Amino acid sequence: MKRYLIAFLAAAFVSGTAFAQASPDSVAKTAVEGTVTAMKADPQAKSGDMAKITGFVQTRFVPYTDFLRTTRIAVGQDAWNKATPDQQKQLFEQFQLLLVRTYAASLSQLRDQNVTFKFVPSSTPAGAKDTVVQTHVLTGGDDQGIDYRMEKTADGWKIYDINMMGAWLIQVYQRQFADQISKGGIDGLIKFLTEHNARGAG
Template identity: 25%
Template sequence: MSRWTTTLTRLLAVALLIPGLALAAPTPPDQLARETVQTVLGRMDGHREELRKDPNQLYKLIDDELIPLVDLPYMSQLVLGRAWRTATPDQRKRFQVAFKNMLIRTYGNGLLAFDDNTDIEYQPVRAAEGADDVTFRAIVTPDSGQKTPVTFQMHIVDGDWKIYDGSVGNLSFVTNYRGQFNSQIRNGGLEKLIERMESRYNGGS
């Protein structure tokens, strides 16, 4: 994993905890976002070594707290692009499971890299009344001190706000994964991509 990808993973890991709950209640979004992040990271404080030794505890935490905020079906369609349209129902289902497990491991491990010194500046959501698609913005400052803008695209699904894309700097989360997956699909086909992901990510989750 490149240094840039590692940084992207860590920043998204924290920021992905923010938006869904932030827009679901009348509590000001920046306040609720801060409380949500503190709650999740608080559950990790003092237990990071334990979580490193027993990753299944970490993965369960991410599955319980983070994954429900993601519109997994729609994001799966976006990252697969054209391949989604030609995939069989079974391939779509299997890809979503493997993709979810990949996210759980990726962002779980990313969260372990942060500590209480990470600063997150939440910016107010500006959208027209009744909007069902909004952009949430924050500034994340890790231990290095370098400020990085983080954005998330969210829309309403069955009455709840869900994340379907985001970016760190100028790189879209969906665009990043779509490029990786499309390259592998061109070289070996969708089925081989799914099998590779299942082999790597589906065990123990």
């Protein structure tokens, strides 16, 4: 299994009223295992139907993440504040589309894998609004550690960043986005993301 694929696996996040008071690790466990189980149980998804797999991502992943916060941090507060509301909307939509497709591609390669997840019990203090959940993704003889940063919202814990092999997802995109902004401003970054997504749709 390619390492970069595992980084997105733990990001599937099921929330809702039932999980509003649940610990971050227990919610993540339900989300990850539930998403993978649903994919493996669906004949079309298991056969590699990307539309079907993407549908699972959109319904089980997107509603329960804070991609707006992810986008805002990755773009940078200064650049984000200077962007118009329409530019912010385009940045959010294009970045979310990129992540959804990446996650769907990850799941498509895991559909025939025998994967086991181990979640480190949370030691998050009462009243905390931000925490990091540590996990292990086991496949064959491989043990891959994944950390993911979560925020406490009115609807429960939501994920907004992932750390794999010492690299936080937001930090990786911050460098790429800063480079694009320095070259062409906010519109240049939007163009970069839009063209990237267009290639992915081809």
